[in-house]
Amino acid sequence: MxxxxxxxxxxxxxxxxxxxxxxxxxxxxxxxxxxxxxxxxxxxxxxxxxxxxxxxxxxxxxxxxxxxxxxxxxxxxxxxxxxxxxxxxxxxxxxxxxxxxxxxxxxxxxxxxxxxxxxxxxxxxxxxxxxxxxxxxxxxxxxxxxxxxxxxxxxxxxxxxxxxxxxxxxxxxxxxTTPAEPSPPPDGPDLADVIGQPEARWALEVAAAGGHHLLLSGPPGTGKTMLAQRLAGLLPPLSREEALGVTAVHSIAGLLTPEAPLVSTPPFVSLHHSTSAVALIGGGSGMAKPGAMSRAHRGVLFLDEAREFGSAKLEALRTALEEGEVRLARRDGIARYPARFQLVMATNPCPCAPPKDIDCTCLPAARRRYETKLSGPLLDRVDLRVVMRPLTAMSAVEVSAPEPTAAVRERVHKARTRAAERWSDHGWLTNAEVPGPALRRDFALPRSTTSILDRALSRGVLTGRGSDRCLRVAWTLADLAEVDRPTPDHVAAALEFRERRMS
Structure with missing residues (x-):
């Protein structure tokens, strides 16, 4: 017919x-x-x-x-x-x-x-x-x-x-269609709730300002999870283009609601160590669906008890941390999902995890096995590593009033604005996105500023990737200090974030 x-x-x-x-x-x-x-x-x-x-x-x-x-x-x-x-x-x-x-x-x-x-x-x-x-x-x-x-x-x-x-x-x-009225973002947990831990709070601010990955190690009850949950609240709202990219992933995952059709704030995705590899990376029969790494795009992916996840799942993070994308090859084709997230991992120093390290009852072999569950190649991609100490006081007399999220967020936004203006001609938004060759060639620092990195490389305590990541953190520290270029002190502080003992 x-x-x-x-x-x-x-x-x-x-x-x-x-x-x-x-x-x-x-x-x-x-x-x-x-x-x-x-x-x-x-x-x-x-x-x-x-x-x-x-x-x-x-x-x-x-x-x-x-x-x-x-x-x-x-x-x-x-x-x-x-x-x-x-x-x-x-x-x-x-x-x-x-x-x-x-x-x-x-x-x-x-x-x-x-x-x-x-x-x-x-x-x-x-x-x-x-x-x-x-x-x-x-x-x-x-x-x-x-x-x-x-x-x-x-x-x-x-x-x-x-x-x-x-x-x-x-x-x-x-x-x-009727344009949806943007709803104000819900109030998240406040950084003022975290008592003590000045080093970890400073690392959280640096991570937020530069888009860096973070590893928190310490005994239970020291505030590792509380700090991780407050990182997303320090990040600036998503731009229109970023929000559409994040919303597209959430649409495919079936997470959108008619009341909140646009994801305008950085997402926070927290996983338990029993999470499967498919739930973390993405997958499924036919065409692969997005996993937690993609749902955390432009936001924070938090792995609590990271050493309990298993090596296969942890090593699957490595490609996404470098490329900001997940590619899943299946029978029906290759699905590509964005995955430019900030990784935050929290871990205990050993299996028994006593309040004080001197009270550890683990055998040396068991402790070594536990430490090696986070591989060197994965740790090499983590910019900031912080050891959290046990609290020694909870009274208002001995603990100063901690800064709230709003005060820290203001400094983070200023630092991110400086970075975005500096990299605007190249299309990078944060210091963590800048390729290493560009840092060494187009934005090279004087030899006197980076000499400490050369010594670390010669001693074998730092890799080439680690050197690039130290430079990125140094630029973030300079942005927070509101100076144009990193100083030797900024580079040394960036290197110290990587050399801290994690157990």
């Missing part, structure tokens, strides 16, 4: 690929055939779509229906194609006009009674549709707040398939 076309989007990580959906209704054996490498959920959509069409007041064509999803060699996953399939089949059967289908993206799963259900990944899908030059989209009503974040694309919402069909025939309208 006729041929009709419309669009949907296939997601591979946070990258979307527009998928052209064609329907041909013609002579032949009565059957519905779906082409284009559909997965099990998409293959079952034929029956869901048939029932939804019948329960929306239309008949399914009593002829051969051939549905093609192009690119044909691209694996298609999920149920988000249902709405597009229903519309294109009815248009090919000439039950509805096809005028509005050609430049419209349809996203949504269909219930058997014709309701349009929400799907994951609406934001990255619409961003991909916009890049491909498509001009309008129809999404489930619950996804409208998320869809409103995409500028330059006309997006409308549908609650049922009948509403969409009425809109295509000109007999009715759809739900319009």
């Amino acid at each position: 006729a041929l009709a076309r419309t669009w949907s989007v296939a997601l591979f990580g946070v990258d979307g690929v527009p998928v052209e959906i064609e329907a041909d209704v013609g002579v032949g054996t009565v059957r519905t055939q779906l082409l284009g490498l559909p997965d099990a959920a998409l293959h079952e959509s034929k029956d869901r779509v048939k029932a939804a069409v019948r329960n929306s007041g239309h008949g399914w064509p009593s002829q051969r229906v051939t549905l093609g999803l192009s690119p044909a060699t691209l694996p298609k996953n999920g149920s988000g194609y249902d709405l597009a399939l229903a519309c294109v089949v009815l248009a090919a059967a000439q039950a509805i006009p096809a005028d509005r289908l050609a430049d419209t993206v349809f996203l949504g799963e269909l219930a058997l009674d014709g309701r349009v259900r929400a799907v994951r990944g609406v934001l990255p899908a619409l961003l991909a549709a916009k890049r491909a030059g498509l001009t309008q989209a129809v999404v489930p009503v619950p996804a409208l707040p998320e869809a409103a974040l995409v500028e330059g694309l006309t997006v409308q919402g549908a609650a049922t398939l009948a509403e969409v069909l009425a809109w295509l025939t000109g007999a009715g309208g759809l739900h319009a």
